[in-house]
Amino acid sequence: MSETVAMSETLSAVSEPLAQTSFPASLRDAHPGTAPRFRDRIGADLGGGYYPVAHRYHLYLSLGCPGSMRISITLGLLGLKKSVRTTLLPSPPGACDALAALRTAYETTRHRYDGPPTVPALCDLWSGRVVNNHTPDILDDLALRFTDQDNADLPRLRPAALAADIDAIRRLLGEGPAPDPALDFLERQLASHPYALGETLTAADVDLWVALVHLDTDALRRVAAGDRLWSYVRRLGAHPAFHGYPCTEGIAERTEGKREHSGEDLCSSEKDKDRAGDQSRVTVPADQDCRHQAMAC
Template identity: 60%
Template sequence: MPETVSRGSSTGTFATAARTAVTGAPACGTVAPSATARPHRFRGRIGVGLAGGFYPAPHRYQLYLSEGCQRSLRVSITLALLGLEGSTATTVLTCPAETPDAFASLRRAYEATWHHYDGPLTAPALCDRWSGRVVSNHTPDILRDLADLADLADLRDDEGPGLPALRPPDLAAEIDALRELLTRDVTPDSPPPARAATLTLLDHQLASSPHVLGEAITAADVDLWVALTRLGPADDALSAYLHLDRYVRRLGRHPAFLAGVRMCA
């Protein structure tokens, strides 16, 4: 029988796999520290910290996303799953020549956050429309804050039942571990043996449950679906993995995933 992770009873399957030692280049997105470099990572939080946290309010926040960006696609799908599109303004950046006003607005937000900011205009970026500042450009924090805000009905478009708890506390560690595993092993540039081993593990996981961590959809499914679709056409990359192939096709028909793709793909 394959190992599975059911909601409320994590076996640590992905945490164990993520701890496996590997060698090679550092993960994408890492930046070597520099004594003279200006900061370019901002990690404010919504609703975290009485002194410096940004409290939640409808229409207070704006997201800048980037077309064709894997991280932006994860954010856009999460927004749709949580019914937050109407209360959170979203701007999709293409190239400066096509969206000059959007780039100018994002630059003003970075400069309001750090005087004379001359670093990269990183997206996804979550901005506070009241102060004009960047709250965060760290995607995992943005995703966590959106998930944690899902129970605030005044921020949602849909107040009815059925909205998923994307980051339940009992599965948070496994969600983080799976994200680390995907970043390392499930990319077009991952070593083929590592990618094949991880895809086999995931295929076994989905043999006995509709979602990667059990019966209900979680943030792990958003991460996994986006990672799998970035490998290439399903007929090629996943042809040897029956359950993964079916999973990608099934979630690809989900309204929230369709909405996220329409926004950022």
């Protein structure tokens, strides 16, 4: 118990100065305003409007978006990919127009909605409405509402005893590149534990790992120079739930300098456009913009 309290105090201490820096003004000016949030939650039982049941919900995700990547990894870890439908935007050639379906869901949820159809978005197939488009809410509901907490074969991504620490790490990561305090904290933790918050994998590891693989090449090389962090990146990357994402391809080449580096983020949406076609019609909220160098959801 004392270790958990000390950890929370450490996270609080290092996260305070981060709030002073937050987003550079130039980036804030480049993305005026934030898309509207829809933040209904999944209830614990049938008494709520939205309750957990297989095949009722539909997730819209996007290539290059760190928030979408965190959600997709979480689905894999919890064995939910067959019970929660997922659509990746933009749609492949010849497929139905998923973007039009997503826009319809937004318009059904809010009369005369004229904002962008943002991703990630959790939609209810029964009512045709958007339930939630706030990444942390979606992650928490997947971990707590859709998963049998008594199933020993599944990871407990958000155990009650560590919930405050998981939230503190999310605040620490904030908006933009993974900050040095977060990396320093992880480096210290990995000196005596295999995972960010102890002996078992949690949502904090998903958040931190996605932040790490979205670093630009120069920053990732600095991570690779440290044995603990680099071993952590590679170890989680070998797990099936973390493996196979476009932006994780060639991480070794990036750290070893085998690719020419122009200072851009190789996990950005600009790179993913080449793989998946035009994404200009798919919008990620300002605090989830995939052009940033790290997770910001």
